[in-house]
Amino acid sequence: MLKKNQFKNMVYFFVVPIIIGSILSCLLICYFVHKSTSRQIFPARRIEEHLLFRDILRNRFFAQPVSFKTDDNVSLAGLLIVRPGASRSILLCHGYRMAKERMHRFALMFPQDNILFFDYRAHGESGGKWTTIGYHEKKDVHAACNFLNEHEHTKNIPIVGIGVSMGAVSLLAAATECSLFKAVILDSPFCRLDEQTKRMVVHRHKMPYVPFGLLVQNFFERMHQFQLNSVNSVEWAQKLRVPVLMIHSHYDKTVPVNDAYRIYEQINAKKELWVVSKSGHARIFTEIPNEYAQRIDQFLSDVKI
Numbered sequence: 001m002l003k004k005n006q007f008k009n010m011v012y013f014f015v016v017p018i019i020i021g022s023i024l025s026c027l028l029i030c031y032f033v034h035k036s037t038s039r040q041i042f043p044a045r046r047i048e049e050h051l052l053f054r055d056i057l058r059n060r061f062f063a064q065p066v067s068f069k070t071d072d073n074v075s076l077a078g079l080l081i082v083r084p085g086a087s088r089s090i091l092l093c094h095g096y097r098m099a100k101e102r103m104h105r106f107a108l109m110f111p112q113d114n115i116l117f118f119d120y121r122a123h124g125e126s127g128g129k130w131t132t133i134g135y136h137e138k139k140d141v142h143a144a145c146n147f148l149n150e151h152e153h154t155k156n157i158p159i160v161g162i163g164v165s166m167g168a169v170s171l172l173a174a175a176t177e178c179s180l181f182k183a184v185i186l187d188s189p190f191c192r193l194d195e196q197t198k199r200m201v202v203h204r205h206k207m208p209y210v211p212f213g214l215l216v217q218n219f220f221e222r223m224h225q226f227q228l229n230s231v232n233s234v235e236w237a238q239k240l241r242v243p244v245l246m247i248h249s250h251y252d253k254t255v256p257v258n259d260a261y262r263i264y265e266q267i268n269a270k271k272e273l274w275v276v277s278k279s280g281h282a283r284i285f286t287e288i289p290n291e292y293a294q295r296i297d298q299f300l301s302d303v304k305i
Contacts, residue, residue, distance in 0.1 A: 050101035050124065057081070057117070061107045066151075070121070070143040072136070077125035078118035078144065081107060082153045088305060089114040089154045091144055093167030095188075095282045096133055099124035105285060106162070109293035114154050118144050120167070132224050133193055134169040134231040141174035149180050158182040158305055162296070165189065165255065165282045169233050172263075176239040182305050183243040185296055188252060188282050191259040193231035199254075233259075237266040243303040244271045245296065247284060254281035272299055 057063040063079040070076065079100060090113050092103045100117035101124070107115060120140050121128030131137070141161070148154045161184040163171030168189035175181045190196040197217055217228055244267050248260035257275060264273045274295055276284050285292045 050099050053101035053104040054079070057101065057104055057107060063107070063115075063117070066116075066147070068143050068147040070139040072139055074121045074140070075127040076118050076121065076140055076143060078116055078147070080117075080151070080154075081115040083112055083114055086112060086114045086157060088300070089116065089148050089157045089159050091116050091141070091148060091159055091161045091171075092118070093141060093144075093161060093163035093171045094120065094123070095165035095167050096131065097123070098164075098167075098282075103164075105289050109285075109289050110297075113160075114148075114157065116144060116148055116154075120170070130224075131166075132226070132231075133166050133196075134173065135193070135224065135226055137166065137170035138173035138177075141170050142178055145174065145178050145180050160300060160305060161185065163187065163189070164285070169193075169231065172233055172236050172240070173231075175242060176236050181242050183245070183300060183303055184240070185245045185247065185299075186263070187247040187284065188249065188255055189233050189246075189259065189263060190255045191232070191234050191262050192229055194228035196255065197228060233263050234266050237263045238268065240267055240269050242269055243299070243305075244269055245299040246271070246273045247276070247292075247295070248273075249276045249279045249281065249284055251278065252281045270303055 057079055058065075061081050063081045066078045066080045068076055068078070077100075090106065090110055092100070092106055092115060094100060094103055094117075100119050103117055106117075118140070119126035120131065120137050122131040126140075141163075145159060145161070148157075148159055159180050159182060161171045161175060161181050163169070163185070164187045168186040171184055172186055172189060175184045194217065197220070201216060221227055246260055246264050246267075248255075248257050250257050260273065260275065264271065276288070279287045
């Protein structure tokens with residue numbers, strides 16, 4: 001009888017807490033994976049907060065709403081500014097969880113150029129349910145570039161791509177395949193999506209990569225049917241054949257500056273790297289816009305664009 005009671009006590013004090021702890025751990029993991037993947041795959045569109053900038057672009061700079069479709073039939077929304085006598089068309093590629101209106105400063109920074117702002121899939125006013133943070137977004141860049149090449153007011157005018165963060169990665173991928181680009185400006189790109197996912201889990205969410213990061217990666221890959229390491233800026237950089245200006249902050253805590261050096265080393269075309277001694281991730285063009293524009297103008301002048 002005593003042994004039976006001892007066994008019950010052991011079960012009560014040891015086994016039951018282990019079972020409860022395991023259940024709670026599983027629930028915590030499921031909650032984190034759901035929250036993290038939902039945030040990554042279904043970015044908040046934040047349309048309302050961009051209405052003011054949209055009105056500025058339309059009323060002050062006469063930006064006209066445009067739309068076009070990707071090869072996989074996603075409708076993308078854009079704003080096109082046409083300048084009389086423009087010798088360049090600038091294609092702006094915004095970052096993850098941003099929108100075309102976030103790039104409104106470029107309208108003032110490049111007053112003589114045509115400018116196409118557009119929303120990536122699952123961002124802003126564009127269609128699409130989820131983002132792949134660079135993998136399918138290169139199709140969006142292709143569609144935007146083709147639109148400029150075919151539009152009556154911008155066709156036969158050299159196209160320069162400017163991308164920020166995710167926008168820089170997808171622009172880089174598209175530029176290796178699209179011959180329409182005459183130069184690209186890559187602001188704060190990451191090297192590989194699997195590495196960047198690990199950084200976000202460990203540094204931003206303060207969670208261990210095992211098991212949380214691995215589960216997020218596995219869920220993401222199963223949902224979209226591609227490997228995260230296939231979003232690889234280092235490999236794509238080797239295929240670039242147009243002039244490249246890379247921009248990065250020395251104090252970028254989201255994408256470390258070492259990523260810029262790794263990508264830059266692989267570029268075999270005409271290239272230049274500008275490392276800013278201040279600012280944070282994807283904020284250089286908002287904090288020092290005049291110097292930013294001057295650097296780009298000088299680079300494009302040097303390569304005769």
